[in-house]
Amino acid sequence: MESIRQQYNKVIQTEIRQLERFREQSEKRSSEQNTERFDRRIEELKKELEEDTPRYEAFVSEQEEMSRHQKKGQQGKMMQMMQDSANKTKLDSYYKEENRIRRNDKYLQNQMRREWDWLCTQDARLPDYIKTNLAKMPNNKGYIWKGIWYFGHRPEEDSNNLVMFERNNGEFYIHEIRYGRYHKVFCKDKNGRTSLVRQDLYGNDQV
Secondary structure (H helix, E strand, O other): OOOHHHHHHHHHHHHHHHHHHHHHHHOOOOOHHHHHHHHHHHHHHHHHOOOOOHHHHHHHHHHHHHHHHHHHOOHHHHHHHHHOHHHHHHHHHHHHHHHHHHHHHHHHHHHHHHHHHHHHHHHHOOOHHHHHHHHHOEOOEEEEEOOEEEEOOEOOOOOOEEEEEEEEOOEEEEEEEEOOOEEEEEEEOOOOOEEEEEEEEOHHHOO
16 A cells, blocks of 8 residues: 555656656747746655655645545544644645645646747748758757757767857847856957957856
């Protein structure tokens, strides 16, 4: 017979798998902020697998009450127990937490669907020259178009460097990113000259 912890973990693992599927579907196209929200929620649920959180304690309380009710087979006794102030407080806490989680999950799902629809609409408008160039580019190079990052289809050449091209308001920008060190943005004029317009330094490169 499964323990209460095993039953509870099955519920949490089901929620984690659902969120991981949503995250996987939108990982390549959703915004970084949305991906981070999925990651934070998944990490919160993973903690539930081992820690005795208020939600777990409420679940234990409910299971114990249901077990006692089944053994005694007395509806009146169950009603009396549910009216007990301590048990009622725990149940109220459990249902409030469940409702909060359902609202958050529904919000994430609806937001993911809206963003996915928007991404699909924008993706359908991706210029042909970008599609052609991406097929020839390594995976650590690509384009930023309409705020969406598209990466080359070939194997990456240098896993520590990322180069992205972006055309915005008639200007052509080159993003050079060195993971853990810097993110530099250059503007290239019509004569082919480049000038540094922004740089974010990290780690040893930070001034």
